Amino acid sequence: MTDIAQPARTKKDFVSDQEVRWCPGCGDYAILSAMQKFMADTGADPAKTVFVSGIGCSSRFPYYMNTYGFHTIHGRAPAIATGVKVANPELDVWIVTGDGDSLSIGGNHLAHILRRNLDVNILLFNNEIYGLTKGQYSPTSPVGTRKKSTPMGSVDRPFEPVQFALGAQATFVARTIDQDQKHMTKVLHAAAAHKGTSFIEILQNCVIFNKDFYSANVDKKVRPDRTVDLSPGEPLVYGADRDKGLRFSGFEVERCTADEADVWQSSTRSPAPAVLMSGMREDAEMPVPIGIFRDVEATVYETAVNAQVEDAIATKGAGELKDLVHDGEIWTVD
Amino acid sequence: MTTTSAQDTPAGELPLQQLDRVVIRFAGDSGDGMQVTGNQFTRTSALFGNDLATLPDFPAEIRAPIGTRPGVSGFQLQFSATHIHTPGDEPDVLVAMNPAALMVNIGSLKKGGVLVVNTDAFRSTDLRKAKCDTNPLTDGSLDGFRVIEVDINTRVKEALADSPLSSRDKLRCKNFYTLGLMYWVYSRPLEPTLEWLEEKFKSKPDLVEANQIALRAGYNAGDIRELFQGNYEVPKAKLPQGTYRNIIGNQALAIGLVAGARLAGVKLVYCSYPITPASSVLEFLASYKNHGVVTVQSEDEIAAICGAIGASFSGALGMTGTSGPGMALKGEAMGLAIATELPLVIVNVQRAGPSTGMPTKVEQSDLLSSIFGRNGDAPMPVVAISRPSDAFALAIDACRIAVQFMTPVILLSDNFIANGAEPWSLPDLDALEPFPVEFTTEASEGFQSYGRDAKLARPWVKPGTPGMEFRIGGLEKDPDSNISYDSDNHQMMTDIRHQKVRNVADTIPTPEIDGPASGKLLIVGWGSTIGILTQAVINLRKDGHDVSRMHLTHVWPLPHGLDEIFSKFDAVLVPEMNVGQMTRLLRSEVPDHEYIPYNKVTGHPFRVSEIEAEYVRALNELGEA
Numbered sequence A: 001m002t003d004i005a006q007p008a009r010t011k012k013d014f015v016s017d018q019e020v021r022w023c024p025g026c027g028d029y030a031i032l033s034a035m036q037k038f039m040a041d042t043g044a045d046p047a048k049t050v051f052v053s054g055i056g057c058s059s060r061f062p063y064y065m066n067t068y069g070f071h072t073i074h075g076r077a078p079a080i081a082t083g084v085k086v087a088n089p090e091l092d093v094w095i096v097t098g099d100g101d102s103l104s105i106g107g108n109h110l111a112h113i114l115r116r117n118l119d120v121n122i123l124l125f126n127n128e129i130y131g132l133t134k135g136q137y138s139p140t141s142p143v144g145t146r147k148k149s150t151p152m153g154s155v156d157r158p159f160e161p162v163q164f165a166l167g168a169q170a171t172f173v174a175r176t177i178d179q180d181q182k183h184m185t186k187v188l189h190a191a192a193a194h195k196g197t198s199f200i201e202i203l204q205n206c207v208i209f210n211k212d213f214y215s216a217n218v219d220k221k222v223r224p225d226r227t228v229d230l231s232p233g234e235p236l237v238y239g240a241d242r243d244k245g246l247r248f249s250g251f252e253v254e255r256c257t258a259d260e261a262d263v264w265q266s267s268t269r270s271p272a273p274a275v276l277m278s279g280m281r282e283d284a285e286m287p288v289p290i291g292i293f294r295d296v297e298a299t300v301y302e303t304a305v306n307a308q309v310e311d312a313i314a315t316k317g318a319g320e321l322k323d324l325v326h327d328g329e330i331w332t333v334d
Numbered sequence B: 001m002t003t004t005s006a007q008d009t010p011a012g013e014l015p016l017q018q019l020d021r022v023v024i025r026f027a028g029d030s031g032d033g034m035q036v037t038g039n040q041f042t043r044t045s046a047l048f049g050n051d052l053a054t055l056p057d058f059p060a061e062i063r064a065p066i067g068t069r070p071g072v073s074g075f076q077l078q079f080s081a082t083h084i085h086t087p088g089d090e091p092d093v094l095v096a097m098n099p100a101a102l103m104v105n106i107g108s109l110k111k112g113g114v115l116v117v118n119t120d121a122f123r124s125t126d127l128r129k130a131k132c133d134t135n136p137l138t139d140g141s142l143d144g145f146r147v148i149e150v151d152i153n154t155r156v157k158e159a160l161a162d163s164p165l166s167s168r169d170k171l172r173c174k175n176f177y178t179l180g181l182m183y184w185v186y187s188r189p190l191e192p193t194l195e196w197l198e199e200k201f202k203s204k205p206d207l208v209e210a211n212q213i214a215l216r217a218g219y220n221a222g223d224i225r226e227l228f229q230g231n232y233e234v235p236k237a238k239l240p241q242g243t244y245r246n247i248i249g250n251q252a253l254a255i256g257l258v259a260g261a262r263l264a265g266v267k268l269v270y271c272s273y274p275i276t277p278a279s280s281v282l283e284f285l286a287s288y289k290n291h292g293v294v295t296v297q298s299e300d301e302i303a304a305i306c307g308a309i310g311a312s313f314s315g316a317l318g319m320t321g322t323s324g325p326g327m328a329l330k331g332e333a334m335g336l337a338i339a340t341e342l343p344l345v346i347v348n349v350q351r352a353g354p355s356t357g358m359p360t361k362v363e364q365s366d367l368l369s370s371i372f373g374r375n376g377d378a379p380m381p382v383v384a385i386s387r388p389s390d391a392f393a394l395a396i397d398a399c400r401i402a403v404q405f406m407t408p409v410i411l412l413s414d415n416f417i418a419n420g421a422e423p424w425s426l427p428d429l430d431a432l433e434p435f436p437v438e439f440t441t442e443a444s445e446g447f448q449s450y451g452r453d454a455k456l457a458r459p460w461v462k463p464g465t466p467g468m469e470f471r472i473g474g475l476e477k478d479p480d481s482n483i484s485y486d487s488d489n490h491q492m493m494t495d496i497r498h499q500k501v502r503n504v505a506d507t508i509p510t511p512e513i514d515g516p517a518s519g520k521l522l523i524v525g526w527g528s529t530i531g532i533l534t535q536a537v538i539n540l541r542k543d544g545h546d547v548s549r550m551h552l553t554h555v556w557p558l559p560h561g562l563d564e565i566f567s568k569f570d571a572v573l574v575p576e577m578n579v580g581q582m583t584r585l586l587r588s589e590v591p592d593h594e595y596i597p598y599n600k601v602t603g604h605p606f607r608v609s610e611i612e613a614e615y616v617r618a619l620n621e622l623g624e625a
Helices: A028-041 A058-064 A077-087 A099-105 A107-116 A161-167 A181-193 A272-282 A301-316 A321-325 B034-048 B099-108 B124-129 B152-159 B167-171 B174-185 B191-200 B205-224 B249-264 B279-286 B301-314 B324-340 B367-372 B388-405 B415-419 B487-507 B527-542 B562-566 B581-589 B608-624
Strands: A049-053 A068-071 A092-098 A120-126 A172-177 A198-203 A227-230 A244-249 A252-257 A288-295 A330-333 B002-004 B016-018 B021-029 B051-057 B072-080 B093-096 B114-118 B146-150 B231-233 B242-248 B268-272 B294-297 B317-322 B344-350 B382-384 B408-414 B421-425 B471-473 B519-526 B548-552 B554-556 B569-576 B595-599
Touching: A028 A058, A028 A120, A028 A181, A049 A058, A049 A077, A058 A068, A058 A092, A058 A120, A058 B471, A077 A092, A077 A099, A077 A107, A077 A120, A077 A301, A077 B268, A077 B294, A077 B301, A092 A099, A099 A107, A099 A120, A099 A161, A107 A120, A107 A161, A107 B301, A120 A181, A161 A172, A161 A198, A161 A272, A161 A288, A172 A181, A181 A198, A181 A288, A252 A272, A272 A288, A301 B294, A321 B249, B021 B034, B021 B099, B021 B174, B034 B051, B034 B072, B034 B174, B034 B191, B034 B242, B034 B421, B051 B415, B072 B099, B093 B099, B093 B174, B099 B114, B099 B124, B114 B174, B152 B167, B152 B174, B152 B205, B167 B205, B174 B191, B174 B205, B174 B231, B191 B205, B242 B249, B242 B388, B249 B268, B249 B279, B249 B317, B249 B344, B249 B388, B249 B408, B249 B415, B268 B279, B268 B301, B279 B294, B294 B301, B301 B317, B301 B324, B301 B344, B317 B324, B317 B388, B324 B344, B324 B367, B324 B408, B324 B471, B344 B388, B344 B415, B367 B382, B367 B408, B367 B554, B367 B581, B382 B388, B388 B408, B388 B421, B388 B487, B408 B415, B408 B527, B415 B527, B487 B554, B519 B527, B519 B581, B519 B608, B527 B548, B527 B569, B527 B608, B562 B569, B569 B581, B569 B608, B581 B595, B595 B608
Parallel strands: A049 A068, A049 A092, A068 B471, A092 A120, A120 A198, A172 A198, A227 A288, B002 B146, B016 B231, B021 B093, B093 B114, B114 B146, B268 B294, B268 B317, B317 B344, B344 B408, B382 B408, B519 B548, B519 B569, B569 B595
Antiparallel strands: A172 A288, A244 A252, A330 B242, B021 B072, B051 B072, B051 B421, B242 B421, B382 B554
């Protein structure tokens, strides 16, 4: 086995020779760094790893990974990745996208890749703004966002990416934060272990057009009190002193003491607990949930597609071209 | 009006007359099974040994309101004892199952032609639905046709008196009664259809029996009731030597795609979103899974082409298929395939446009948009199928061009080819020349992701290959696949992309001329007009014209040698089903010749007679000049 002889890879092995061109201070740097380290730590094979992206700041990501990469067109990364995976299910495919790329122009493809449950990992960098086109509001911007294209404030309600994913029957849904490498790495591990589409929303800072939009929740000082980590099998406890908790009460989530907190389950038959959790961002009194909302098993699309080919060959025999050409009624003219 | 009604008394033996060719059109409600009837007649005639060509003509609506004119479905075929090239201009026989079918189709019936009508469908309510103020059977409007009145509903009910089927289901057998009747008229064997019914309704013996009884009853009615003045025989055609089967365009195309991927030695991944009239390519390929074919029914047109591009990136041969509106949606992704220089086959079964247009009607109006219709300078080879029997070979050639030149290729078909049937002289499969893909697995010295071979194709490296990791995308890049905004580099890459596509012309044959290599007027066609043009030329020669004709299959790049060929003629007549797209192309690519456009966009193919008349008109005009 040649695999054994190969020396362990380091983070550097996953750094490409391309100059990184994100704005200084952009949250994307932290995500790139965490990903390169994660790849090295998990022994990923760069030759079998493919990063597919659409268009937007985040979608430059593949150029910076020393793996195979495909920077495609706006919103279509999930559709391209579907072809990549059905053609070669052996490849480890990661999709990198943004809130505009995946929830606006590419909303349809995101919904369908999630419902099909292709075995890929989707990283949605959510900075609630259009960065590459210089600062228009995005489908995740809150109502009233004043930008150049919305001088009087946006009027349309934003998408909650986690709810979108749950609504599309995603089998793995998580959220993490660009600044929290430890938490992000934990989520990446869980996503990589999941068979099927893993959807990860990463709250990501755009220092130019939407600077610190999330600071009130994720800055180091406030984070323990303003976020709650959804960790399967662990109680819903948060707070700098780990004294606060959450529990379900009918169709609501309510605050309680740590002792009274419910234990989080991400694999319930119904996605209802995850949906209830995902709705808490609207409530300023509640912490923002991060971590793993949902993790369930379902048939993997490309496996089933290729299994049908194998089954057809097993039952009908491997087809010869002659079988197709000389099919049906044949006659001869002498 | 000469009317023969079912009440006429039987007479003695009638003469069997020989005919060279017959054009018959079955027309009825879209729920009446006219396509099945037409297909059965076609199949039986093919097995009998006639040459044939078909033209299905059905509404986009699956079931428009019963009995109305928009709900009329038709199927025309020409079967012949000699070699033919078209489904025929005007039917000799029209079978009309109701007043709506009669009104929609009577205009095309040949003068003095035979009209078979189902009198049971001419009640006042039926006439109202068909918007007939008076009964065409009695108001004199059918004078000049030979009308054969048959009370089909009554006869079918009688024949099926003992069947356990509901009366509604019994009536549904009336198309087989009608088919039986026409089988008698043209001395067709019943066995192929009897056997087909047994196979088709294997699990429903009552349906098999009822339809078989109806078929026989119709046949016997022809024999014993003297509806017709005798019956006819259309002897076997003397087709060129070979082994034949009957084939429709979309099926031949699908088989050709399988062959193409096989000859390239790569996996076929076909991603498509259903659209009339391309859907059956997806359906055929989905049934070829044991040939290693992977099909994906994508969520939309854009996803379909993107899936195919992703598959090619992975090292398969990605393919997608659609029709006009879908082509418009795929435009941006075609550009991506051009920029990333990945092989891809894009099937466009053209239909009448713009926008949704007329989904079930034929047109050749996507020629220029296929060649030029993308943002940026985005060149792509375009191959045009001309008939069901050449779809196989041209689908293979599209695959060859895609993998040899690392480029997306558009394969144009149209609705006339897609659903039309004709005998296919089966190719010698051992003689097919393979064009195996050689993936690059090692970086030799000076290796570049966008390095070039002699044809200007770049190397194909697939993910999974150790040590060759690279990134590609839609951004302009330098030969090392790094993003580049350098002006000289963009000039160079644009020039290379163009020259690469131009180089395809070195690998395609110059079309042969049918007829003299010089003269006054050369007819140049492309796509599905081939049969009509061929027949027109045959007819014109009978009239003493020394006609020359050429047909283009590779429409971009155009083959070498056209300038020299055209220079031997005073003018070039270009008939096509659009407003003059090939004429424009030839005027810009092969300038300094006189082109005479002849265009028609009625949703129906040219008539042979129209081409003949236009040829004579153009010739006269040239003579006067």
